[in-house]
Amino acid sequence: MSMPILFFAAGLGTRMGALTADKPKPLIKVAGKALIDHALDLAKDTDISKKVVNLHYHGDMIRDHLAGQPIIFSDESDMLLETGGGLRKALPLLNGNPVLTMNTDAVWNGPNPIRHILQAWRPEMEALLLLVEKRNVSGHLGKGDFHIDANGQLHRAPEAIYTGLQILRTDVLSEIAETAFSLNIAWNIIGARGGLYGTVYDGQWCDVGQPSSIEAAEAMLDV
Structure with missing residues (x-):
């Protein structure tokens, strides 16, 4: 099943300190390649119909970096x-339902995670989140996010960690009144009606959320 994808690249990256003083976090390099390029490379040779990148902090730098590529930009500079609000604004550009969304501040080592989640998607799901077990995680400061039950449904618990990659039926976004909001709100609504599912990635994943994570990511990639 072909789907569009939104790459989240609008955040301020404040936890990166001086590294994001004059550039956005997606342009920070890990193993000689910008974080956003690590993410975009995973979309190659997968069943992706359209690629959208949202922009806010130093958005022009990201536009320039990606110039010439078949990418549509969703501008949140105002x-x-x-x-959640970023995804809802990007819906006319994505022009599909369900959609993939992916954070651009992580590095992966193993099978292609986009291919993994597309293969795991089922029609009865309202949302499918790609998780990773703690033993395969680097650089992440959180305690864990979800428990996966025997049916593959998700429940909030400090166990498996959300990787920032999901498939979502976007109808739920119309149920939320706020203009700016986290997708956690959508997941809570979906989970309450039994439509929130998870699948576990069996490779390694590094959350590049603070400066020390760069070294951890490069160690994971063995570079």
Whole structure:
């Protein structure tokens, strides 16, 4: 099944400190390649119909970096909308339902995660989140996000960690009144009616959320 994808690239990257003083976090390099390029490379040779990147902080630098590529930009320069509001604004550009969304501040080592989640998607799902077990995680400061039950449904618990990659039926976004909001709100609505599912990535994943994570990511990639 072909789907469009939104790459989240609008955040301020404040946890990166001086590294994001004059450039956006997606342009920070890990193993000689910008974080956003690590993410975009995973979309190659997959069943992706359209690629959209949202922009806010130093958005022009990201536009320039990606110039010439078949990418559509969703401009949030007037207001940072968080993940949920950003996705809702990008819907006319994505022109599909369901859609993939992917954070651009992580590095992966193993099977292609986009291919993994597309293969795991089922029609009865309202949302499917790609998770990773703690033993395969680097650089992440959180305690864990979800428990996956025997049916593959998700429940909030400090166990498996969300990787920032999901498939979502976007109808739920019309149920949320706020302009700027986290996708966590959408997941809570979906979970309450039994439509929130998860699948576990069996490779390694590094959350590049703070400066020390760069070294951890490069160690994971063995470079």
